[in-house]
Amino acid sequence: MSSERRKPYPFDQIEPKWQAIWDERQIFHAPNPGEKNFDAAKPKFYVLDMFPYPSGAGLHVGHPEGYTATDIIARYKRMRGFNVLHPMGWDAFGLPAEQYAIKSGQHPAVTTRENVSKFKSQLKRIGFSYDWHREINTTDPRYFKWTQWIFLQIYNSWLNPKTNKAEPIKTYRGKNPDEVRLAYVADVLVNWCPELGTVLANEEVVDGKSEVGGFPVVRRPMRQWMLRITAYAERLIDELEGLDWPQGIKLLQRNWIGRSEGAEVDFKIDDKKIRIFTTRPDTLYGATYMVLAPEHSLVDLIVTEEQWPSVRDYREKTARKSDLERTELAKEKTGVFTGAYAINPVNDEKIPIWIADYVLLGYGTGAIMAVPAHDERDLEFARKFNLPIRQVVQPPGDEEPIGFVGDGVAINSPIIDGLPSREAIRKITAWLEERGLGKRAINYKLRDWLFSRQRYWGEPFPIVWEDGKHRVLDESELPVVPPPLEDYKPTGTGEPPLAKAKDWIRYSKKAVRETNVMPQWAGSCWYYLRFCDSHNDKRFVSEKAEKYWMGGGKPGGVDLYVGGTEHAVLHLLYARFWHKVLFDLGYVSKSEPFQRLVNQGIILGEDNQKMSKSRGNIVNPDDVIEQYGADAFRCYEMFMGPLEQMKSWSMRGVEGIARFLARVWRLMMSENQAGQWELSPAVQEVDLTNPQRKILHATTKKVTDDIESFSFNTAISQMMIFVNAFTTAQTIPISAMQPFLVLLNPFAPHLSSELWEKLKLPGQITEQPWPGFDERFLVEDEVEIVIQMNGKVRDRMKMSIQASEEEIKNAALALPKIQELTSDKQIRKVVVIPKKLVNIVL
């Protein structure tokens, strides 16, 4: 293991050499339309990685997996004649840098700068072909100025239900625009994490604990900034349709948004009414009681004198429950009677009204009709509190009717008796609508996005408060830069740390600044747009650059987006939402940001466990590159298995790939007496033999197809087969090596560049067109045909490729072995698949 050990090939010299050349000559810089060297004749291809959070730990082997895949695609597409946009940047606002600042007293900007420079040098060492000229950092005021600017656009817009599009707020004709703005302030029950001293989005709470750090989270009402993402629920579901995303991710988003169709129905209580939402209006006759969420505003108005103490008591108890407790205690239903009764509109029956925490304020109308016979939760509740259960749906077959929640036939329901459930729903909804008792309605699980955080290290809001009212700053006042602070610690009271900057918050005599900051997701909601034009100080992105890189014939702008599944709902939903707002306002040309999405699988440690510090199974890319080189590292990451799959690291596997690359090297290079590498004398300008030509064309075809389908592992296998076929050859034809090096280039760019130079091939390898192949060289005159009997292989024979089915059949039946096996048997059928096989059925 000593570093003195001779390298199987001198990657330690050639890799830094080529990285320096690429850097110096700006080989991978993609000019924008209108800039020098821009070639308008070429089509564009935008290939994007999910940019990393530059943590102190540096890169791990999971990061470069997706990055290598996109780098292969980027290099391949350039050779295919595309203008390729392939950028990289840093998502650098967020909790870890701030937590570290609290501990060490070092300003987050300082640690961020250090971490970025470490990440960048690690990425460069792997030889990625990023256009570093376009590098961005979400914590750079020149960047977050535009994050704040986009917030202004969101704040100054509303969704016009008539057009289902965002419009400037001035087109709103109502009295109070603050009620419809896409960014608004509201008192909401939030997820408050005392340990982190901040509120969290629903999406950031996992099993009642914070996703970052795993600290307990409690419900607490607070005044917060919200983004009206729910206004886009329908479009966020519908417009998934045109995207080339994995079905699973689309489903995850659909489920998260959670669309359900049903009806809203009004139940009368004296002179008031309660509106409920149900997906099963056909079960209205089975409603035997109602439940309101404990926090429902109507509770105060309807509760009777004698029930008041227990109702108050119950409400207090549920308010104190954390989310975790609410779900953990879900096994046992709880609730209390309000003393009030409502009238069921279909049969004028008087039914009791309860409150229970299994009904959520935030979904639907916060009130339900309970149909215990056909809803599991209602049934459980009814059984516990001895409420009546009435069957109104007859299940198909002999299923148990009580507790049946599927579709059947309506019974005990005069208006709809005998109708199948779907029809019954339609009929009763129409019946309700005619009488003004209810209407068709759609509900979404998706909640508005809680957009403020009580932290330091994030984008300040471009907002000031005056006389208790918020207003936005002018564009000219951007960026709003966070003030320097001695102490970043959360206050613990829910007041943001920025409130400690007494001078900074004082905006004018009358106005004070908003002290919340935006969540970490803000910066990543639009970074792909900034990459199109990252130095623009007049606009978040120029129209021209946006139109070019984010344009095209598809709904989504970025042609290929690669990253982990962990962002399936959060980042990808938020970014789509922002993009749609910008699209509606006319700032971007497509309604979706990402046309094609590919998820890379996570890489486990050698022990098949998730890599983690505590397990000590973390693989550091630097160590791998030190020992085997960047090309081997890249190729191994791709050779491990299908990109999307979860897979385990193996150092032995890296060695195998390193051996392959060394074989490529020695195919063309040999050592002289002095132990120096020089061009092998076997490399000559000779004609290819037929088998050589065949394998070259087969390899070209397979590598091309496999890159297109992201099957990088099998592309590498094929190149191994190619190399194995040439290792024994007496002479190595240059005419085979030249295209092969181009095929290898996206995978092992350093090695292939060096060999290209050593072979004195013309120009730069990066400027070569992708090799073509000719199908004619792939087909053989003769193919081997397998003879099966009853599906079992019994013999094989060579046949001309042109042989007819009849000829093949006769030839097969004439084979001595087949004659022998069939002589005393009846042949029932013979199946002939030309060029493949014959199956004789006995």
Place this chain on the structure above:
RNA sequence: GCCGAUGUGGCGAAAUGGCAGACGCAACGGACUUAAAAUCCGUUCCCGUGAAAACGGGGUAUGGGUUCGAAUCCCAUCAUCGGCACCA
């Protein structure tokens, strides 16, 4: 509980209706070498017959089905991973 994905040698995997295990790792044998490393060549799913070449049988989580033919399509079950989880 619900939804989704996955399940193939000692290991990573390939084959997505037509010869299961390409390619790589590991192991074993051989060549080169004073020796080792490196390199090159060969063998390796299981069982049976055979000195061997070979031949026969079985085999893709489990059980069934469709088909001339199934790792691949369908049904059921099990296991692992991921997501959601009182959403009316």
